[in-house]
Amino acid sequence: MEAVHTIRREADGALLAGMRVIDGTSEWRRAPLYAVVHLRSGSAVLETGQTTFTLQAPVLLFFTPYQEYTFHGGFSGSHLSFHGDFYCIEKHRHEVACNGVLFNNIYTPPFVPLDEEQAASADKYLTLLRESITSKDDLAREDLVIAHLKILLIIATRVKSRQIEETLTQLPPDAGPRLAEFHQLLEAHFREWKKPAAYAAAMHITLKALSRLTGKYLSKTPSALIAERVVQEAKRALHFSHLSVKEIAAALGYDDPLYLSRVFRKQTGVSPREFRQQVGVTILV
Numbered sequence: 001m002e003a004v005h006t007i008r009r010e011a012d013g014a015l016l017a018g019m020r021v022i023d024g025t026s027e028w029r030r031a032p033l034y035a036v037v038h039l040r041s042g043s044a045v046l047e048t049g050q051t052t053f054t055l056q057a058p059v060l061l062f063f064t065p066y067q068e069y070t071f072h073g074g075f076s077g078s079h080l081s082f083h084g085d086f087y088c089i090e091k092h093r094h095e096v097a098c099n100g101v102l103f104n105n106i107y108t109p110p111f112v113p114l115d116e117e118q119a120a121s122a123d124k125y126l127t128l129l130r131e132s133i134t135s136k137d138d139l140a141r142e143d144l145v146i147a148h149l150k151i152l153l154i155i156a157t158r159v160k161s162r163q164i165e166e167t168l169t170q171l172p173p174d175a176g177p178r179l180a181e182f183h184q185l186l187e188a189h190f191r192e193w194k195k196p197a198a199y200a201a202a203m204h205i206t207l208k209a210l211s212r213l214t215g216k217y218l219s220k221t222p223s224a225l226i227a228e229r230v231v232q233e234a235k236r237a238l239h240f241s242h243l244s245v246k247e248i249a250a251a252l253g254y255d256d257p258l259y260l261s262r263v264f265r266k267q268t269g270v271s272p273r274e275f276r277q278q279v280g281v282t283i284l285v
Contacts, residue, residue, distance in 0.1 A: 004018075005020070005130065005134045006133070007086070007133060007142060014083070015033070015081075016142075017082040017086050017133065017145060018082075018133070019078060019081075021076070021077075022037070022071075022075075023076045023077075024044070024073055028070040030066045031065070031081065032065045032066060032278035032279045033082060034064060034065060034081065034083075034103065035062070035063040035067075035079060035081045036060060036080040036153075037062075037063070037069075037071075037078075038059075038060055039071075039075050040058055040075075041057045041076050043056050043073050044072065044073035044074075044075040045072045046070075047069065047071075048063075048068060048069040050220075050224065053111070053219075055111060057077070058113075058119035058122070059113050060111065061112075062102040062103050062111070063103075063110060064103050065084070065275070065278075065279045066275060066278075068268075080149075082149070083279075084279055084280060087146055087149060088282055090240065090282075091282065096150050096154055096157065098153045101157050101161055106225060106228040106232060109219070112159050118159055121155050125148050125155070128144075128148045132148060133145055175217060178213055181203055182203065186226065190233070190252075191233075191251070191253045193226075194230075195226075196210060196221075196226065199226075207222075227266075228267065230260075230263060231263060231267040234252060234260060235268075235275065238276040238279070239279050239280070239281065239282060240281070240284055241281070241283070242283075245257050245272045
């Protein structure tokens with residue numbers, strides 16, 4: 001996905017950050033970049049994996065490297081992308097707690113609907129981002145882009161955190177505790193429990209009931225959630241460690257690293273080694 005306006009690494013010309021105008025005719029393909037999509041006006045159908053959402057602007061959307069997503073409809077907006085080498089959301093987690101809320105959150109949809117005031121704030125900082133990226137003055141150019149990006153992520157994280165809390169309070173009395181229980185079990189056991197039946201048994205419900213629960217409230221099957229959680233952890237290990245694919249597979253409960261590779265490729269479109277090569281390795285301190 002080639003951005004109209006870009007910041008590139010001087011050494012090799014690799015894309016670090018970019019921004020482009022989008023509409024219903026834009027093309028979409030997976031890339032080794034984080035992305036913030038702003039639908040400013042109109043409506044769109046978002047397809048991500050096997051899940052489909054109908055969106056009404058204004059809305060912000062957040063995607064991780066090699067995540068699959070496409071849009072269809074009559075809309076206009078912007079697409080901001082950045083490499084982990086340019087801005088690492090995990091390294092700056094104490095400043096901007098967006099990881100697990102905006103990005104890498106398999107339990108909520110990847111978007112944040114905005115009210116009029118929130119939309120005005122998003123427009124303001126996206127405009128500043130675009131002006132900074134397109135500036136011909138190289139003095140502190142990247143620092144300015146990162147500063148505006150941080151503020152945009154802080155605003156969106158606050159909004160989405162409130163929206164998540166409101167959604168939880170609106171769930172039926174029987175659904176909230178069940179979803180929380182499944183969430184806790186998945187976080188605790190995704191390394192060893194790869195079959196949905198294990199979670200259903202631990203929750204003392206049928207597999208059919210578990211599938212209805214996740215389908216209705218998370219728009220995903222239990223199998224999809226398990227696979228996403230495994231791949232999410234594999235991505236983290238590939239990006240933030242020098243562990244081999246074999247070592248990562250073993251840590252995630254796979255005796256055969258080829259099996260992890262198949263699951264990983266199905267989710268991302270690339271192999272674990274390709275992912276590491278393109279996304280890079282960042283060691284957190």
